[in-house]
Amino acid sequence: MLDELDHVGPRLRAARQRLGLTLEETASRASMSASTLSRLESGKRQASLELLVPLTRHLGIRIDDLLQPETRDPRVHRPVVTRDGLTIAPLAPDSSAIQTYKITYPPTEKLPELRVHDGFEWVYVLAGKLRLRLGDQDLVLTRGEAAEFDTRTPHAVCAAGSSPAQVISIFNSEGERMHTHLS
Incomplete structure (x- = not known):
């Protein structure tokens, strides 16, 4: 000690x-x-x-x-959460200033309602196709594509097509609260 x-x-x-x-x-x-x-x-x-x-x-x-000792266990031991059909797997410790998640979006016919809140989000598509509605833009991101946006712009995210979309999402603290915490 x-x-x-x-x-x-x-x-x-x-x-x-x-x-x-x-x-x-x-x-x-x-x-x-x-x-x-x-x-x-x-x-x-x-x-x-x-x-x-x-x-x-x-x-x-x-x-x-x-x-804390420098040799603390680097593994992240946080539970995977399922909410509104999304599977949200934390990839960073809860105390991290920037939160990173692997999120699986199920296939859906309907785009979720546009949301606006403080924060920034970065997203990288691991598998499937991701629909990103950002203001007037309606984009489809495919495997290997990334996007970064200010979440004060009206936005919605969902899987595009008939397969789930798996993404890595990185949020600052304001964006993380809005997207991942249970109501």
Whole structure:
């Protein structure tokens, strides 16, 4: 466990940098000086709960995330979900900033209702054909094709034709909530 304390600073720095935050703005929001945060990140100051709790809240991580061994199991152990005929298999840990899923769309005659919400989505077709209605565009993507779009544009996705479509979908957090969480 003592060896893990050596990694707290670099993990704090990595979490801050992943969010694109400066040392100064992070320190200010966590009610500490930039110098204190810099010393924490470099390992020159011992981490305490008093310092870590406001930092982890601001960075959207858990204190446990700072203490995880580097050799943690990389496998994703999240259940596959079936919703509205879709099979949604998570491919990233729940704590990941970007969520990735393998989604199987069943064949359907009818395009789902167009939706609009905050977020971005990236989709890659593994098998079958995927119909993507994006604003005025009505596209059919085939195996090996990809698309990226702003989900504030009215959109709907379904399998095209008589076979299921299997895709890899990548969402930022706003898009992920709308597409994968159960109501």
